[in-house]
Amino acid sequence: MALGAISALVVSPGVSGKLDGARAQFQVIFKPVSSPVRWLSSMAAAGMGANRAVDEGAESNGSRPRSSDEIIRENQQLKVEVANLSAQLAAMKELNADRRQVGRVLPLCEPFNVTGADPGGRQSLSLSGGSMDGLRNGQAAVYAGGIAGRVSRTGAGGAQVQLVTDEAFRATGSFARYVKDEKGAIVFQALTAPAVLVQGVGQGSMRIRMLSMREMKSAGLAVGDWVVLNDADWPPILQGYRLGRIVSIKELPEQPQFADIRVQPYADLMALREVMVMVKAGG
Numbered sequence: 001m002a003l004g005a006i007s008a009l010v011v012s013p014g015v016s017g018k019l020d021g022a023r024a025q026f027q028v029i030f031k032p033v034s035s036p037v038r039w040l041s042s043m044a045a046a047g048m049g050a051n052r053a054v055d056e057g058a059e060s061n062g063s064r065p066r067s068s069d070e071i072i073r074e075n076q077q078l079k080v081e082v083a084n085l086s087a088q089l090a091a092m093k094e095l096n097a098d099r100r101q102v103g104r105v106l107p108l109c110e111p112f113n114v115t116g117a118d119p120g121g122r123q124s125l126s127l128s129g130g131s132m133d134g135l136r137n138g139q140a141a142v143y144a145g146g147i148a149g150r151v152s153r154t155g156a157g158g159a160q161v162q163l164v165t166d167e168a169f170r171a172t173g174s175f176a177r178y179v180k181d182e183k184g185a186i187v188f189q190a191l192t193a194p195a196v197l198v199q200g201v202g203q204g205s206m207r208i209r210m211l212s213m214r215e216m217k218s219a220g221l222a223v224g225d226w227v228v229l230n231d232a233d234w235p236p237i238l239q240g241y242r243l244g245r246i247v248s249i250k251e252l253p254e255q256p257q258f259a260d261i262r263v264q265p266y267a268d269l270m271a272l273r274e275v276m277v278m279v280k281a282g283g
Contacts, residue, residue: 105142105237109276110134115158117270123166123202124152125272127159134279135159140234141275145266146242147229148275161277163269164243169200173208173243174230175221188226193219195230198243204268206244208261209252216249216259223249227263235278242266
């Protein structure tokens with residue numbers, strides 16, 4: 001070692017450069033010895049804890065690793081949290097998909113959560129918003145399946161929506177069905193039947209009674225056809241929006257020359273979690 005130190009001090013840079021090749025030769029010669037020594041030293045360091053894994057979730061900066069029971073409990077809690085977040089994400093995706101199905105009126109609407117049903121047993125929904133949120137009597141409420149109803153009462157802290165199935169609901173409607181056009185595409189086609197009065201009858205249903213059996217047969221109406229809004233008292237942009245689907249056609253017992261047509265909405269309106277209220281004017 002002393003000789004090496006003296007050589008480092010007295011040997012000139014030029015001579016040192018010439019000795020580099022010799023050093024390389026000596027390193028190759030001693031590699032069979034140096035490699036095992038380096039491996040043994042690394043193993044010793046690992047045994048002394050130099051590369052030991054640290055439990056970052058433990059207390060005292062990992063100095064006291066958690067027990068297996070603690071890790072199992074934490075894993076179970078994390079699984080519950082992941083499942084909860086996954087369910088929330090799925091619900092948000094479903095909600096966004098429903099909103100997109102509202103169609104062309106969507107930019108004119110604001111979403112409002114449903115907080116409950118009418119305590120008096122009417123077919124209506126209570127909303128989380130009120131007059132302070134821009135809600136006004138008469139505004140249309142829509143959902144993915146068509147028209148849900150109209151805002152009937154508003155206050156500073158809440159509002160009520162009268163559903164199309166409520167016994168006091170009245171609107172003029174017409175008929176349409178989904179058919180294939182000449183190109184094979186599915187289109188929503190109006191049927192050649194006169195406009196009719198659509199009335200809510202409660203229990204999630206509507207009824208049409210002032211259409212004669214002759215007019216009904218002439219239009220080719222059938223179970224599964226749709227009843228759509230055709231009412232000048234509603235915004236023009238909502239004309240043609242669905243009110244419900246025909247579920248039965250019978251003769252009126254008291255007036256056999258007239259049809260008794262039962263109609264149900266696309267979905268159970270009393271079970272809606274959210275409605276889109278048309279708070280902006282639309283052409």
